[in-house]
Amino acid sequence: MADKPAAAATTHSTATPDGGQSRAKMGAVKMDDIARMAGVSKSTVSRALSGSPLVNEETRARIQALVDSHSYRVDTRAQGLRKGHTHTIAVVIPLLHEHDQPISDPFFLELLGHIADAVADHGYDLLLSKIGPGRASGMADLVDTGRVDGLIAIGQSTAHLGLERLADRNLPLVVWGAQLPEQHYVTVGSDNKAGAERAVAHLIAQGRRRIVFLGQRTVPEMRLRHDGYVAALAAAGIDPDPALDVPTRFASAAALTAMRSLICGGATFDAVFACSDVIAISAIRALQDQGLRVPEDVAVVGYDDVQMAAFYNPALTTVRQDTATGGRLLVDLLFAQIAGRPTRSVMLPTELVVRASSGVVSGTTTPGPR
DSSP states (O other): OOOOOOOOOSSOOEEOTTSOEEOSSOSOOOHHHHHHHHTSOHHHHHHHHTTOTTSOHHHHHHHHHHHHHTTOOOOHHHHHHHTTOOOEEEEEEEOTTOSSOOTTOHHHHHHHHHHHHHHHHTTOEEEEEEEOTTOTTHHHHHHHTTOOSEEEEEOOTTOHHHHHHHHHTTOOEEEESOOOTTOSSEEEEEOHHHHHHHHHHHHHHTTOOSEEEEEOOSSHHHHHHHHHHHHHHHHTTOOOOGGGEEEOOSSHHHHHHHHHHHHHTTOOOSEEEESSHHHHHHHHHHHHHTTOOTTTTOEEEEEEOOGGGGGSSSOOEEEEOOHHHHHHHHHHHHHHHHTTOOOOOEEEOOEEEEOGGGTSOTTEEEEOOO
């Protein structure tokens, strides 16, 4: 059957030398315009551009010439929606346990940057969302809008059960976080226990015995870091002192307050293991404000190795997480799920980066097991 010409347009148009029509109004050319100029239906244009064998070569060539001369671009987003795809990936930062931790936290930004690069390499867009306290259903609500093809969560917060329910719905889902027993969702993350154990063992090797744990144990990754702290003390024959187990949120102000309270309370200690670099830097400031020297009086080790760690004074000894590899793996595993391929959780090794804050020569590293 011959292609049926499209109905005549109601707006005024002017004939062009090639027998087509130029648009009366300035703006982006639409598929309707190409169909009108080619004298075919819109569905024929769509089939021609998708390579359908139902369109003969003469018609295809005529349509392609018009597409090229008018710089027409297929609306891939609308096309994706018709096929049930949004070409958008949600990256969610669940902070149900935190009232004041910003997503401008340096670790979040570094990991997010690597994720965004990898998502862009797949030709997809990224939708960023922070799920704060009181929004336990926030991730499910986002998925239910139908705006995304898959979800990456940075951290588990206290949302483990919610993540389990999302995974049980067969949604493409990958989480940066800890591997938990019999979890249903796929995670990418560091060996938190081994990283913390190595950091505390390093402090003990420098002659430190009264070591503060500064962090929050309500989230899985931090709980594993505490396990590593306790294991390193036990290996050295040191009994943990509950007075040195100091909970704090991840915001700088909260960590600063927690450290000042410990100092002013008269606790005796000679080292601090902090659950993040932000917390560690806040601890150093609190110590210096009280006239204590780092590392001479108190050695400090952080966790993450964010960019500012190397440039702080003193430069911060810290446990490095490989955010570049982690970000790429999060995206690769998510797209494998979208394609229907099976995926498995991945645990990345950590590396102790030794700098001045722990009292030894700066710039050395101690890699974790591989």
